[in-house]
Amino acid sequence: MNMLTIDKYEISIQKANTSKLKEVIPSDLTFGADYSDHMFTSDFRDGEWIRNRIEPFGDISLSPANCVLHYGQAIFEGMKVYKGKDGKIRFFRLYDNAKRFNISAERMCMPAIPEDLFATALKELINLDQDWVPNLEGCSLYVRPFMIADEVFLGVKPASKYKFMIICSPASSYYKEPVRVKIENKYSRAARGGVGYAKAAGNYAAAMYPSNLANKDGFHQLVWTDAVEHKYVEESGTMNLMFVIDNKLVTPSLESETILPGITRDSVIKISKDLGYDVEERQISVDELIQAHHNGLMQDAFGLGTAANIAPIESIGYDDGEILLPPIEDRHISNKISKTISGIKYGEIADTYGWIEEL
Numbered sequence: 001m002n003m004l005t006i007d008k009y010e011i012s013i014q015k016a017n018t019s020k021l022k023e024v025i026p027s028d029l030t031f032g033a034d035y036s037d038h039m040f041t042s043d044f045r046d047g048e049w050i051r052n053r054i055e056p057f058g059d060i061s062l063s064p065a066n067c068v069l070h071y072g073q074a075i076f077e078g079m080k081v082y083k084g085k086d087g088k089i090r091f092f093r094l095y096d097n098a099k100r101f102n103i104s105a106e107r108m109c110m111p112a113i114p115e116d117l118f119a120t121a122l123k124e125l126i127n128l129d130q131d132w133v134p135n136l137e138g139c140s141l142y143v144r145p146f147m148i149a150d151e152v153f154l155g156v157k158p159a160s161k162y163k164f165m166i167i168c169s170p171a172s173s174y175y176k177e178p179v180r181v182k183i184e185n186k187y188s189r190a191a192r193g194g195v196g197y198a199k200a201a202g203n204y205a206a207a208m209y210p211s212n213l214a215n216k217d218g219f220h221q222l223v224w225t226d227a228v229e230h231k232y233v234e235e236s237g238t239m240n241l242m243f244v245i246d247n248k249l250v251t252p253s254l255e256s257e258t259i260l261p262g263i264t265r266d267s268v269i270k271i272s273k274d275l276g277y278d279v280e281e282r283q284i285s286v287d288e289l290i291q292a293h294h295n296g297l298m299q300d301a302f303g304l305g306t307a308a309n310i311a312p313i314e315s316i317g318y319d320d321g322e323i324l325l326p327p328i329e330d331r332h333i334s335n336k337i338s339k340t341i342s343g344i345k346y347g348e349i350a351d352t353y354g355w356i357e358e359l
């Protein structure tokens, strides 16, 4: 075992004896199916993050009375590391993920992780597992930092001990075909005052039942609407939403705090403005979408997220109707935005935003 001091953090490194990489077929990646050789762990004890370590990827053991299993203090992040044609490995907006992680942590009464520990741990882990970053078009290494309560007790209160971990999984794009979505008008993902803006594990558990019903009806995903009236569009699965109506890009605003503030969403807003498009962040009603469709002004709809990138939506189902979107090749605006953001991530377009860090 190796003890390394990187920046101001000590990280012990225990390397795996063999690599599982040769078992992975790069052209046949399924999201979340394979994990890289190593993982990072840090434990929160007495108000401090200690025992920073990189070890072979493997099981962890927990007491059945560990409070995370009962009350769900668990949060995560999702980010990607890209390998360009030049062979360089790039991180995209890594500190923005660290910041959002700590916003989620605060809402769930969990301790913050210092942003530089988050970044140092991730870079060291990727340094060790860099061969796991696929260099096929559209592929990347998906990185999953997460934190769980780690204390043995069954009282309902915030834990005093936590575990922070990072695991990595080689990924192709999430949706292989244009997405069919359905407007949800019964169930809700998040209400004002709730935890919708946090990447809290429980949000995803709560979404599974309504999502399953939508799947049974032949949709990939549903479009959440506001919890009060089911009138305004929010987001979809693990993606934010954007529409092109009459040449304007419109996306639900974050003001209600019921929507996860996506880094892809934020990046696309900035890129779109710089490409000269009008972007509006505001409330969007389902009626507005239906009207725009009837008037022939509904040009595009797409999902935005790290896992899914820019995911074209093929159709939006509502009550008894359906909004059918134009063929992908006609969607000039989102195709251009998609090319630009990918170009930045893979180092083919200059990053004028300060979003990229190279390994």
Ligand SMILES: *Cc1c(COP(=O)(O)O)cnc(C)c1O
Residues within 6 Å of the ligand: 078, 199, 235, 237, 238, 239, 240, 260, 261, 262, 263, 264, 265, 304, 305, 306, 307
């Ligand atoms: C992660 C996530 C997104 C997308 O955020 P990105 O930072 O772009 O990956 C959108 N909605 C939900 C519910 C999410 O969990």
